[in-house]
Amino acid sequence: MQTQIRTAERTPFSLDDDQSYARWRANKLAVAGMPEAVVIQDPGELAAKERQALLRGAEARNFTLFRVRRPAMDIEASLRAFGRRLGLLDLDQNLCAEDSGITAITVKQTNTDKPYIPYTDRPLGWHTDGYYNAGHQQVRAWLLYCAQPAAEGGTNDLFDHEIAYIRLRDENPEWVRALMAPDALTIPRNTEQGQQIRPDHSGPVFSISPTDGSLHMRYSARQRNVIWRDDADTRQAAAFLLDLFQRGDDHIYRYRLGPGEGVISNNILHRRDGFRDDPASGNKRLVYRARYYQRLPAATEY
Ligand SMILES: [Fe+2]
Secondary structure (H helix, E strand, O other): OHHHHHHHHHOOOOOOOHHHHHHHHHHHHHOOOOOOOEEEOOHHHOOHHHHHHHHHHHHHHOEEEEEEOOOOOOHHHHHHHHHHHOOOOOEOOOOOOOOOOOEEEOOOOOOOOOOOHHHOOOOEEEEOOOOOOOHHHOOOEEEEEEEEOOOEEOOEEEEOHHHHHHHHHHHOHHHHHHHOOOOOEEEOOEEEOOEEEEOOEEEOOEEEOOOOOOEEEOOEOOOOOOEEOOOHHHHHHHHHHHHHHHHOOOOEEEEOOOOOEEEEEOOOEEEEOOEEOEHHHOEOOEEEEEEEOOOOOOHHHO
């Protein structure tokens, strides 16, 4: 109990503590510009220096880009080892994950009633991963690794969710309060072939981890199949975010992953452009993804 109280006192995310927030905000906004990719020789055998550089980058921006010098033959095994070495242990098993928990995202048929957008060449809107998961299975980190880019397109936009929090709180702290309500955002149940495979999930957009005081965001910009809490502050906060994505922000980073490149992240906001594959020339987009229930550890913990 004592620990929890201390954590709550330290957090810049308390709406009653403007001083901690101001200090934290200044440090956050001082980190600007696209980060350099951390070069990794072999993700299956991550060196201590490489690991430090990855974790330090994630501490500053909640994501780090990396570039692999020698891609492994068994990509999935090497990515699993990579995650483990970074301190990420629990893989989120989803509907379409292969057995290993590493998901190959590429254009393919899925056994679902409607085409599942990640497995098409269509654009993917702003979201954090696992926004449709139950409260106790929130995705706190993910990694993406590009084995093969598309012939054209497929660029990602990346936006630290803590910066989104700052933009909202600076505009109106009541919007942040509204988004922390336990029923701020509901994802209605999902049925496949008449069978319910997921119940309704209500939860906050922003929440603070009781274990480490970090900020978590659960969000989807989709307009259908999401239910925002029906009050003025929630509606205005949701509209503000959509407008922010339209207007742009100098902390939104646009990056097209090349072969052997990837991102690790504390589940920041992201989206993907549509793309065009050209399988005849071998340019068929293939990106591996892993999701974790825990966040990347602090660099200093190693
Ligand atoms: Fe995603």
